[in-house]
Amino acid sequence: MTQLTFTEEIVLLALDDKSGAQLHLPVTALGYGLAGAVLADLAVAGKIDTDPERVTVLDPSPTGDPLLDPWLALISAETTAHPVAYWLSVFSDRRTEIEQPALDRLMTRGILRREDKKILWVIGLRRYPTVDGHERTEVRTRLGQLILGEDLPDPRDAILISLLHGCRLTDHIFDGPEFAAREQRLATLAKMDLVGREVATATTEAIVALTAAMNASVPHM
């Protein structure tokens, strides 16, 4: 099996193992995580580069991966370079266009299956239970060992940990006292990729904005 893209990894790890339901994440967190994953996939494919100021197109030719090429075309079509945060916002607004093709591919790979149910015969409920849990177990074990140990991550694992931390998925995937004691180590690893850091910033800002809006809507006594 070819290696999963970051986008597929985030989609897969955002689902509950048993039920196939999406894990409960803060508002817009998964959208930013998926947007960051697309940027990370394009970066490791050598198509774009990033720094704190901008996303730069290195090679606008298609990757051949339909999960990535529409987004590369979008970035390449811009006449001015924008920062990572800009593309996180644009991509996350179109989250389903990232998520659904990734879910479809995970089903094609035989990792997930689709399950449609009705609640009270009316409300539709779609879930994606696991068929083959090997990939999910493998990535969790590998990243868990990195967090609990002192080994250097390779760039790919550093990016994935940073993305998972940025969209708060690490809270679900690496829970338990052994991981709670490694909070500082996780924070260090999560800092290692620029896109992951930007995902974390965007997620935090969205939570703060939502909290402020909710507080403002509460009538003062």
Place this chain on the structure above:
Amino acid sequence: MEITDSVLHGTPLLALRGRLDGTAAPAVEEKVTILLASGATRLVFDCSGIEYASSAGLRVFLSAAKKLKTAGGRCGFAALTPPLREIFNISGFLDVLEIHDTVESAAA
């Protein structure tokens, strides 16, 4: 980017000058791959001429350090310029990579 390879006190040394970005990174990566293939287990990057490093540049550094460590060796980063030190600090690289003030101390 200008890449100069030499040996100091028996340690392979790669001196980088200019911008370490997505355009330059593959050439640096290729140098590292050649050194590893030759059996090198020690490598020092002379960073005194690096004006800028993008994410692609940082990935090359991390990859080199990881490969050297996996091979049972070490990878040092010497004489960081202020812009590179700032990027290393933001990215947490100062905490996980082997940093030296001078090339001499890195190769010792």
